Amino acid sequence: MRYITVVPAIRTVPGVEQFDYAIPDEWAVQAGDVIHISFRNREQAALVIQTSSTSAFAHKAILIRDQRILLRCGEVLPKLLHQAAKHTLTSQPTILAAWLRRVPHRASVMPTTSHSVTSTQARLPMRQIRFLGDRWRGKNGLLEETRRHSGHVLILTPWRHRAQHLSKLLETSVLHSDVADGAAWRAVYNFTTHDSSSLVTTRVGAWLASLADTILIDEPENDDYKQDEMTPRLDARWLVECCANLRPEMSVIQLSTTPRLRSALTSSVPHTQNIFTTTPSVMLAKTATQHMEVTLEAWHKRSGSAVEMLSPQTINLIEETLEAGQSVTILHPILGERARLTCHDCGWQATCAACQFPLSHVDNMALCKRCGRRSELPLICSACGGSDLTRGLPGKERLAKQCTTYFKTANVQVVDIMELDAWQLNQLERSVGVTPDLSRRNMLVITDLALLSGASEDIRLKERLILTWRRLAAGVAAEAGRLVVQGQEELIADCQAWLTSTGLNTAWQQELAERRLFGFPPAVHLVKLLVAASDQIAQHVVQSLRADVPQTWQVNGPYSVAFRAHTRRPRQAMHVLIPSEVAETTLETFFSSYSDQAIIDLDPVAFFS
Numbered sequence: 001m002r003y004i005t006v007v008p009a010i011r012t013v014p015g016v017e018q019f020d021y022a023i024p025d026e027w028a029v030q031a032g033d034v035i036h037i038s039f040r041n042r043e044q045a046a047l048v049i050q051t052s053s054t055s056a057f058a059h060k061a062i063l064i065r066d067q068r069i070l071l072r073c074g075e076v077l078p079k080l081l082h083q084a085a086k087h088t089l090t091s092q093p094t095i096l097a098a099w100l101r102r103v104p105h106r107a108s109v110m111p112t113t114s115h116s117v118t119s120t121q122a123r124l125p126m127r128q129i130r131f132l133g134d135r136w137r138g139k140n141g142l143l144e145e146t147r148r149h150s151g152h153v154l155i156l157t158p159w160r161h162r163a164q165h166l167s168k169l170l171e172t173s174v175l176h177s178d179v180a181d182g183a184a185w186r187a188v189y190n191f192t193t194h195d196s197s198s199l200v201t202t203r204v205g206a207w208l209a210s211l212a213d214t215i216l217i218d219e220p221e222n223d224d225y226k227q228d229e230m231t232p233r234l235d236a237r238w239l240v241e242c243c244a245n246l247r248p249e250m251s252v253i254q255l256s257t258t259p260r261l262r263s264a265l266t267s268s269v270p271h272t273q274n275i276f277t278t279t280p281s282v283m284l285a286k287t288a289t290q291h292m293e294v295t296l297e298a299w300h301k302r303s304g305s306a307v308e309m310l311s312p313q314t315i316n317l318i319e320e321t322l323e324a325g326q327s328v329t330i331l332h333p334i335l336g337e338r339a340r341l342t343c344h345d346c347g348w349q350a351t352c353a354a355c356q357f358p359l360s361h362v363d364n365m366a367l368c369k370r371c372g373r374r375s376e377l378p379l380i381c382s383a384c385g386g387s388d389l390t391r392g393l394p395g396k397e398r399l400a401k402q403c404t405t406y407f408k409t410a411n412v413q414v415v416d417i418m419e420l421d422a423w424q425l426n427q428l429e430r431s432v433g434v435t436p437d438l439s440r441r442n443m444l445v446i447t448d449l450a451l452l453s454g455a456s457e458d459i460r461l462k463e464r465l466i467l468t469w470r471r472l473a474a475g476v477a478a479e480a481g482r483l484v485v486q487g488q489e490e491l492i493a494d495c496q497a498w499l500t501s502t503g504l505n506t507a508w509q510q511e512l513a514e515r516r517l518f519g520f521p522p523a524v525h526l527v528k529l530l531v532a533a534s535d536q537i538a539q540h541v542v543q544s545l546r547a548d549v550p551q552t553w554q555v556n557g558p559y560s561v562a563f564r565a566h567t568r569r570p571r572q573a574m575h576v577l578i579p580s581e582v583a584e585t586t587l588e589t590f591f592s593s594y595s596d597q598a599i600i601d602l603d604p605v606a607f608f609s
Contacts, residue, residue: 128252158202332414344388
C-alpha cells in the first residue's frame with residue numbers, strides 16, 4: 001500500500017489544505033496529476049502533491065479506487081500552486097478550485113502516450129520583451145510567432161473579445177471567464193494532452209503557463225491581467241514569471257508597444273539595460289509598409305460646430321476623406337446618448353439612488369456606470385424644475401445619429417474603445433498576409449484625447465492615457481492610415497512627444513516622481529486590506545497593524561467601502577505603505593498573520609476602494 005498527499009479543488013480556509021489517501025501499489029500516479037477523490041461524501045477533483053510509502057494518517061487514510069488520471073500536469077504545478085497561495089494569503093484548495101473550475105464527473109482519462117511537461121525540449125531559453133509597431137503581423141508578430149513555435153504555445157491576452165478574435169485567426173481553442181465549465185475543461189484537456197497545441201486565454205488560464213513550452217503575452221503593460229478584489233487576487237504576469245523561474249527552458253515573449261511604468265524604476269540603475277533604448281518611436285516608423293499622417297487639433301469640446309464633438313476642421317478632413325472613397329472611423333469613448341443627465345439651466349445632475357454616482361442616458365434608460373443599476377429617465381430637474389437635461393456631453397449613440405444625418409453615408413462609423421479593438425482585429429482578419437495599401441488612407445478620428453484614460457478618477461489616469469494613445473497610434477501606423485486627434489491644448493502639445501522613446505522616458509520619470517510624492521505604486525509597495533466588519537472592528541485591526549509594523553511603514557484608514565448592497569455586510573479598507581526595497585517574501589510573511597482577519601492584496605490595482 002502506498003500513500004498520496006492531495007489538494008482538493010474546493011474552497012477552504014488557510015491551514016486546511018492537504019489530505020492523505022491510500023492508493024494501490026500498481027497505480028502509476030505521480031505529483032502533478034489531477035485525479036478524482038472521495039471528499040466529504042462526494043466525488044471531487046484533486047491535485048496530487050506527492051507520493052510516499054508511509055503516512056502519519058495511514059490508520060484513517062481512505063483507499064482511492066477510481067484509478068483515472070484526468071490531467072498530467074507535471075511537478076511544476078504543485079510548486080506554482082504553493083507559491084500562488086502564499087502570495088495571495090489564501091489556501092491552496094481555493095486557488096486550485098479557481099483554476100480548474102468545475103471538472104466533469106465523466107471527464108476523459110489522460111492517454112498513456114500523453115506529452116510529458118517535465119521533459120525539456122532542445123531549445124534556447126528566451127525571456128524577452130519586443131516593442132512592436134504592429135504586435136500581430138510580421139515575422140516578430142504574435143500570429144507568426146504562434147505558428148513558428150512547436151510544443152505547447154500559450155497566448156495570454158487581457159480581454160475576452162480579443163481572445164475570441166485571436167483564437168479565430170489562429171484556428172485554436174480559447175479560454176476565458178465566459179466559456180462554460182465543460183468547454184473550459186475541454187480546452188485545458190486538449191492543450192495538455194496533445195504534443196503540439198496552442199491556446200488563447202485571458203488571466204483565468206494563466207496557470208497553464210506551468211505546462212507551456214512557449215508563452216506569448218499580448219500587451220503585458222495592461223493592468224487587465226490583474227484581478228483586484230476577487231479571490232484569488234492573482235496577476236497573470238506574476239504567474240508567468242513564477243513558471244519561468246521554475247522552468248528555465250521555457251520561452252517567454254512579451255509583445256508590447258509601451259514598457260510598463262514599473263520598468264522605469266530600473267532604467268537608471270547601473271548595469272541595468274535601459275528598456276527605453278529598444279522602445280520604438282511610433283511616429284518615426286516610416287517604412288514601405290508603415291506610414292502615418294497625423295493631424296493634431298487643439299479644440300475645446302464645448303465649442304460650437306455642425307456636429308457635436310467634431311471641430312469644423314475635422315469635419316472638413318472627414319469630407320475630404322469620404323470624397324476620396326475612403327472610410328472614417330470615429331473613436332468616441334462615451335456610451336449611450338449622454339455622458340451625464342445634467343440640467344441645461346442650473347447644472348444639476350441626476351444621481352444613482354444606490355451609490356450617488358451621476359447617471360448616464362443609455363438605451364432610453366438612466367444607467368449608473370459605477371454599480372450598473374438602471375432606472376427610468378428623469379423628466380425634470382429636481383433643483384429648478386427645468387425639462388432640458390441635455391447639458392452633458394453627447395454619447396456615442398447621439399454622435400452616430402448626427403454623423404449619419406450630416407455626412408449621409410455609411411462610410412462613417414462611430415465606435416468606443418472595445419468596438420475599435422474588435423474593428424481592428426476584423427481588419428486584421430481580412431488583411432493577413434496583405435501589404436497595407438498606401439493609396440487607401442482610411443482615417444481614425446479621436447474626439448477627445450483625454451477620454452482614452454477611461455472614467456476612473458485616480459492617479460493612473462495619465463499612465464492609462466499614454467498606453468492607450470501609443471497603442472492606437474501604432475495600430476494606425478501599421479494600417480498606413482490617417483489619424484486626427486482632438487483634445488485639450490496641453491495634451492495636444494505633449495502627445496506627440498509621448499510617441500518617441502525619449503519623450504516616453506521623460507513622461508514615465510515624471511509620473512514616477514509624482515507617485516513617489518504621494519506614496520503610490522510602483523514607487524512604493526501598497527498593500528490593501530479589506531475587513532468585512534463594522535468600523536469599530538476595523539479600527540481594532542488598524543491599531544494592531546500600527547503596533548506591529550516597522551517604523552518605516554505607514555498604515556492609513558480604515559475607509560468605509562461605499563456602494564454596498566444593504567443585504568451585504570459593511571466592508572472597511574485600509575492601506576499599508578511600504579518602502580519599495582522591502583522584499584516580497586517579507587510582505588508575505590508579515591501579513592500572513594492577518595489573513596484570518598482580512599482579505600489581503602499585496603499588489604492592488606484599485607487603490608481607493
